[in-house]
Amino acid sequence: MIESLKLKNFKCFEEIELKFKNLTLFTGINSGGKSSVIQSILFLKQNFETLSQFPDILEKLISENYSNFSVGKIDTNGKYINLGTANNLLYEYANKDLFSFSLKLKNGELNFDAKIDKDNPDHLLIDSSTLKTNSLKFLVSENNFSYLSADRITPKLQYDYSKENVIKGKLGNKGEFAIHYLAVNANENLKLTELKSPNSNSFYFRENVSRWLETISTGIDITSGVNDELRYSYLKYSYNGGKEYFPQNVGFGITYVLPIIISLLKAEKGDLIIIENPESHLHPGAQVEIAKLCCKAAAQGVQLIIETHSDHFFNAIRVAVKNKIIENIDTQIYFFTKEGKKSIAESILLDSNGKINKWPKGFFDEWDIQLENLL
Secondary structure (H helix, E strand, O other): OEEEEEEEEEOOEEEEEEEOOOEEEEEEOOOOOHHHHHHHHHHHHHHHHHHHHOHHHHHHHHOOOEEEOOOOEEEOEOOOOEOOOHHHHEOOOOOOOEEEEEEEEOOEEEEEEEEEOOOOOOEEEEEEEEEEHHHHHHHHOOOOEEEEOOOOOOOOOOEOOOHHHHHHOOOOOOOOOHHHHHHHHOOOEOOOHHHOOOOOOOOEHHHHHHHHHHOOOOOEEEEEEEEOOOOEEEEEEEEOOOOEEOHHHOOHHHHHHHHHHHHHHOOOOOOEEEEEOOOOOOOHHHHHHHHHHHHHHHHOOOEEEEEOOOHHHHHHHHHHHHOOOOOHHHEEEEEEEEEOOEEEEEEEOEOOOOOEOOOOOOOOOHHHHHHHHHO
């Protein structure tokens, strides 16, 4: 679990330090730095996961409590994100081309400085790296981590097929393997039984995916399958036990949110899930239900980092705290804005009744502003 992250001269940040809880919510102005924080975590993950390709080195490193290990060059482009050249990552007003990263985990930490490789601008050169055992395990492991970008799968006839990713429990950055995963694991039990839908009669995976979808679209049911010969997966919906429909003939938001529901329901305690804009293409009530499911998962020890612009999603978290679905001490909200040339993140805390300790200007206040204009 991530406890804190400190960045220096990374993208829009001169320097920033953030604390993380089971449920950490990023909100704020456009281009205020929310995605940059997420990108920094993905940047670290995609580079240190590369170590898993060298098992002999990896085994030696994790057998020691501390390891001074220089990985030399690290890439700015990879399987999670593509950020361009290293120069694109440098804070525009930095005094020198030196980055600093500090990631504190529950049982370890990672600290290193890096500078731009002048011979290859796609790379950063690490000056030094000190890793504790558990931090190294977290950074190289794929199995306890999921990332769903704001650009997710849309309605179509066929979806991606990947036995390798499904076996690993990987849904893909866009959720492109989610349908294949659902087909293979339809009759498996939920790993966290606390995430069972109140409307479900079993702990079966597909049944609970359907029942959580039903909170978004009344009467819906879902089936999925695979064509092993032609290597594709497919998805169908039905309503109230009636005829089946392909995704193109059902509301866009149903398919768009599906990877989020699947990702949450397949989670185990200790997993880290990063989700961008879970509210996209959903009506307000549906946004509330997805927020409630996120709170239930976080309350069971799944760490969630979520970027949102939705006041419905935010207020649903407040209500979940008041209703004791999740404890207020397990939540952390950051409001990103600009202060002169640099981006800043203001910490906002919830009390045990879901009330916030301060309400800064620009923080989900547009509803009140527009109501005043109507009076």
